[in-house]
Amino acid sequence: MPRRTRAESQARTRELLLATARELFLRDGYHATSLEKVADTAGFSKGAVYSNFRTKDELCEEVIAQVRGEHVQAVAALFGAGGELAESLKAFDVWAENTIGDPGWTLLEAEFAIHAARRAPDVRERVAQGAREAAGVLTALLRAELDRAPRELPLPVEELAEAILALGIGLGLRRAVDPELSSRPLGDLIRLLLD
Secondary structure, eight states, rough: OOOOHHHHHHHHHHHHOOOHHHHHHHOOOOTTTTTTHHHHHHOOOOOHHHHHHHSHHHHHHHHHHHHHHHHHHHHHHHHTTTOOHHHHHHHHHHHHHHHHHHHHHHHHHHHHHHHHHHHHHHHHHHHHHHHHHHHHHHHHHHHHHHHHHHHOOSSSSHHHHHHHHHHHHHHHHHHHHOOOOSHHHHHHHHHHHHO
């Protein structure tokens, strides 16, 4: 087996650090996860962490972007398959029940957003941009549905996307605290607004 190049070894180290950070941030939260803990758990020195990520904020931003990206892709796949809206919403209900309110992801997003808003103004804009991008994907999905089946909406499509995203975030926070709460209202609201 050929030996890895330096660049391949660096990429592998970064990948392992990111995977370890993801596990720790999702399990323990932002504040409880130190860079030392990430390094130790991954089997590297703290210097290896700093050679790949300038700060803990940068590492956490990458983890959140990775998880958020996976969720956005999953929702886009549910609605972007070109099927009937009713079928897409049934699949969305299943996804929402299994995903919205996941304590690791939901609480990490909330904790990091509060951290950025209160203590890291340089990070705040990037956190806000990530939310704007998620709303943009939702806006595009709504526009695609309107192109497929034109109808009047009670709000402009951008506002509707923001409202759905805000409801999803709020419902996620509530479900992280009260897992017995159903995610169904989110799908029902989309049905109500699009029917």
